[in-house]
Amino acid sequence: MALAHRSSGLLKPLSTASSSSFLHRRPYSTDDTTTITVETSVPFTGHNCETPSRSVDTNPKELMTFFTDMALMRRMEIAADSLYKSKLIRGFCHLYDGQEAVSIGMEAAITKKDCIITAYRDHCLFLGRGGTLLESFAELMGRTAGCSNGKGGSMHFYKKEACFFGGHGIVGAQVPLGCGLAFAQKYRKEGHVTFTMYGDGAANQGQLFEALNMAALWDLPAILVCENNHYGMGTAEWRAAKSPAYYKRGDYVPGLKVDGMDAFAVKQACKFAKEHVLKNGPIILEMDTYRYHGHSMSDPGSTYRTRDEISGVRQERDPIERIRKLILAHDLATEKELKDIEKQARKEVDEAIAKAKESPMPDEPELFTNVYRKGFGVESFGADRKELRTTLP
Amino acid sequence: MAIGVASFNLLQPVIGNYFCLIDENMWGIIRQNVGVTGGLSSQGLGNHMMRLRPVASAMRNYSSATKEMTVRDALNSALDEEMAADPNVFVMGEEVGEYQGAYKITKGLLDKYGPERVVDTPITEAGFAGIGVGAAYHGLRPVIEFMTFNFSMQAIDHVINSAAKSNYMSAGQINVPIVFRGPNGPAAGVGAQHSQCYGAWYGSVPGLKVLVPYSSEDARGLLKAAIRDPDPVVFLENELLYGESFPVSAESLDSSFCLPIGKAKIEREGKDITITAFSKMVGYALKAAEILEKDGINAEVINLRSIRPLDRATINASVRKTNRLVTVEEGFPQHGIGAEICASVVEDSFGYLDAPVERIAGADVPTPYAANLERMAFPQIEDIVRAAKRACYRSVPMSATA
Numbered sequence: 001m002a003l004a005h006r007s008s009g010l011l012k013p014l015s016t017a018s019s020s021s022f023l024h025r026r027p028y029s030t031d032d033t034t035t036i037t038v039e040t041s042v043p044f045t046g047h048n049c050e051t052p053s054r055s056v057d058t059n060p061k062e063l064m065t066f067f068t069d070m071a072l073m074r075r076m077e078i079a080a081d082s083l084y085k086s087k088l089i090r091g092f093c094h095l096y097d098g099q100e101a102v103s104i105g106m107e108a109a110i111t112k113k114d115c116i117i118t119a120y121r122d123h124c125l126f127l128g129r130g131g132t133l134l135e136s137f138a139e140l141m142g143r144t145a146g147c148s149n150g151k152g153g154s155m156h157f158y159k160k161e162a163c164f165f166g167g168h169g170i171v172g173a174q175v176p177l178g179c180g181l182a183f184a185q186k187y188r189k190e191g192h193v194t195f196t197m198y199g200d201g202a203a204n205q206g207q208l209f210e211a212l213n214m215a216a217l218w219d220l221p222a223i224l225v226c227e228n229n230h231y232g233m234g235t236a237e238w239r240a241a242k243s244p245a246y247y248k249r250g251d252y253v254p255g256l257k258v259d260g261m262d263a264f265a266v267k268q269a270c271k272f273a274k275e276h277v278l279k280n281g282p283i284i285l286e287m288d289t290y291r292y293h294g295h296s297m298s299d300p301g302s303t304y305r306t307r308d309e310i311s312g313v314r315q316e317r318d319p320i321e322r323i324r325k326l327i328l329a330h331d332l333a334t335e336k337e338l339k340d341i342e343k344q345a346r347k348e349v350d351e352a353i354a355k356a357k358e359s360p361m362p363d364e365p366e367l368f369t370n371v372y373r374k375g376f377g378v379e380s381f382g383a384d385r386k387e388l389r390t391t392l393p
Numbered sequence: 394m395a396i397g398v399a400s401f402n403l404l405q406p407v408i409g410n411y412f413c414l415i416d417e418n419m420w421g422i423i424r425q426n427v428g429v430t431g432g433l434s435s436q437g438l439g440n441h442m443m444r445l446r447p448v449a450s451a452m453r454n455y456s457s458a459t460k461e462m463t464v465r466d467a468l469n470s471a472l473d474e475e476m477a478a479d480p481n482v483f484v485m486g487e488e489v490g491e492y493q494g495a496y497k498i499t500k501g502l503l504d505k506y507g508p509e510r511v512v513d514t515p516i517t518e519a520g521f522a523g524i525g526v527g528a529a530y531h532g533l534r535p536v537i538e539f540m541t542f543n544f545s546m547q548a549i550d551h552v553i554n555s556a557a558k559s560n561y562m563s564a565g566q567i568n569v570p571i572v573f574r575g576p577n578g579p580a581a582g583v584g585a586q587h588s589q590c591y592g593a594w595y596g597s598v599p600g601l602k603v604l605v606p607y608s609s610e611d612a613r614g615l616l617k618a619a620i621r622d623p624d625p626v627v628f629l630e631n632e633l634l635y636g637e638s639f640p641v642s643a644e645s646l647d648s649s650f651c652l653p654i655g656k657a658k659i660e661r662e663g664k665d666i667t668i669t670a671f672s673k674m675v676g677y678a679l680k681a682a683e684i685l686e687k688d689g690i691n692a693e694v695i696n697l698r699s700i701r702p703l704d705r706a707t708i709n710a711s712v713r714k715t716n717r718l719v720t721v722e723e724g725f726p727q728h729g730i731g732a733e734i735c736a737s738v739v740e741d742s743f744g745y746l747d748a749p750v751e752r753i754a755g756a757d758v759p760t761p762y763a764a765n766l767e768r769m770a771f772p773q774i775e776d777i778v779r780a781a782k783r784a785c786y787r788s789v790p791m792s793a794t795a
Contacts, residue, residue: 090582090764091580091581091582091583142582142762142765143763148762150762150766151585151763151766152584153582153583153762154584155584155586155587156584156586156762168586169543169584169586170543170546171544172516172517201515201516204515204520205516206519206520207519232515232516233516235487235491235492235513239513240515241515304492361763362763362766364765364769366761366763367758367770371758381757382757382769382770383756383769383770383771383772383776384753384772384776384779385726385752386780387776387779388769
């Protein structure tokens with residue numbers, strides 16, 4: 001593709017090098033030495049805790065990566081919507097579009113040795129942890145190439161080697177589990193932390209407070225991240241919580257309120273939180289975010305919110321648009337190039353879907369695999385126990 | 394013989410469709426037993442035919458047109474009527490009010506009865522189940538909805554320890570007139586954490602009543618009975634049945650209609666083999682029976698309707714007639730409903746069995762998501778047919794074990 005020269009005075013052609021990938025045509029995209037400082041959209045609000053600075057350092061490479069990765073996540077979720085409507089995805093499907101900045105910002109602040117655990121809105125977090133589009137779509141369609149070999153489904157994505165522990169269907173259950181991961185990290189003196197994620201709906205769960213109390217008592221390196229998209233299924237936060245100031249709900253546990261649509265605010269907050277918990281025990285991060293889709297594909301999402309509200313957020317606060325504006329403002333790419341990145345994302349998603357469709361459904365013996373790690377030769381049965389029986393490995 | 398009002402629906406010859414007004418505080422029950430054995434309490438041989446004289450208000454002229462009703466509408470109408478009849482009845486759960494119900498079972502109730510009686514809760518089962526039981530202690534009649542019974546595990550301590558055991562522990566002072574209802578068992582492609590059947594777990598607890606409706610009439614009659622019952626009732630519905638339509642008799646549309654708790658229904662009479670089932674599996678068993686008929690096997694299908702109390706009398710009577718039994722359920726096989734039924738039959742009717750009892754159940758694995766594996770994880774009609782043929786000592790093509 002030839003480099004597009006534009007006559008706009010704002011843009012200076014940075015490079016004339018030609019190569020196959022449009023991302024490599026311009027030196028800025030791999031430039032991680034130039035520091036760019038961005039301001040978060042709003043200052044952080046703290047509860048029993050000092051707040052990090054609004055100024056966040058970044059570089060052109062990170063900015064471009066944020067854009068590319070979020071575009072891919074957005075595309076994946078939209079494609080999943082279509083696949084669900086054409087019945088290639090069954091059961092439940094909870095989409096994350098609108099919330100991408102939380103995953104992206106978090107990953108920029110942590111390593112793959114820090115743990116993440118979340119509930120069922122897990123597709124993009126899986127991608128952020130290094131999961132592939134193929135593993136994601138194949139799992140959604142119940143094929144062997146899926147990250148759980150097709151046996152888990154949308155709500156049960158995992159990637160253990162990247163310390164991504166799922167993928168949980170029961171609201172709130174992942175919070176004590178995440179504190180347990182932190183417990184193990186401290187037990188082993190690893191120096192790593194756990195980000196345990198939950199929504200505003202789960203924030204009222206009793207088990208969260210039980211786990212939080214113990215995490216605080218024992219100084220566990222647990223960061224509780226409330227992805228507050230303001231609706232727990234079909235119920236608005238003010239109808240479910242006496243106090244929807246989730247960052248304050250830890251009481252004796254400090255908290256930070258963060259603009260979850262601003263990837264740099266998220267990055268800054270997670271960096272701050274990681275340093276904090278390694279010294280002081282748990283902290284709560286409330287990410288003020290928004291989901292464009294309904295709770296799941298079975299929920300239109302418009303009976304309890306107005307279309308104006310949804311389009312308003314899309315216009316004012318969309319996380320990808322924010323990065324786009326930053327990139328353009330800093331002359332890191334042209335509008336056309338950004339659109340090309342989005343087209344490329346679409347292409348990658350389409351290719352992954354095509355490949356996922358070629359992946360077969362799991363073989364029938366897979367019904368019985370992985371019941372146990374160690375089965376002792378126990379018998380297991382199909383629906384007709386005299387017709388189908390096997391010994392578990 | 395003049396059966397009286399056993400069945401009003403001329404187009405649906407149903408045996409054992411009882412018309413009964415059970416709340417002892419409300420109307421009296423006028424019942425005469427015209428069955429062979431004569432006594433209500435006998436371990437019946439043959440089905441009782443109960444002759445009932447209905448309360449006058451229920452007499453009506455019957456049109457011969459069959460009305461159909463979805464299970465969803467049946468449940469909705471039952472809730473509506475019971476809420477209208479008794480101001481102590483209220484509904485509580487996630488999305489039951491403004492959202493009109495996650496599965497639309499409570500549609501329209503908020504508008505009709507207001508937010509004090511149709512209460513939307515946060516996603517906190519342990520909390521609101523406990524609150525419901527507490528309200529029941531103090532004389533209200535809550536209907537607590539679990540969005541699925543998988544989430545009841547968050548609250549199971551309250552169902553068992555706070556509700557089921559209270560009347561006993563307090564020597565009868567504190568009864569708990571609560572209903573816990575919601576979809577139970579697998580849906581379609583909802584994965585391991587959303588597909589479990591809780592019939593066996595709740596069915597094992599003394600102090601609970603556990604009901605499992607199949608048809609719309611079951612849904613209406615059993616829910617109304619459950620709400621009027623002074624004890625805690627676990628009411629296990631099925632998501633895939635909500636949209637299914639069934640013919641309903643005119644009498645079942647009456648607001649005083651309810652079905653007796655603890656009585657199974659013979660959905661299909663037969664003489665060669667007994668098939669017991671509940672909920673969605675009743676439909677599968679009936680289809681299996683049609684297939685078996687073509688092979689000359691005349692199957693009797695029992696719709697359990699009630700897991701606790703389990704209608705051992707009806708089941709044993711049937712097996713004594715047919716001498717063979719297949720139990721069907723979607724739940725895990727070990728310690729399941731079929732296991733209890735088998736034990737009951739072996740204990741009470743051993744001499745009548747001509748073949749080992751066959752159990753068809755969910756596979757002994759967590760529910761897989763992939764469609765082909767999910768199909769293998771739950772009973773299919775052919776499984777029921779195959780087991781029935783085995784019990785009849787018909788040769789069945791051998792297939793490889795896994």
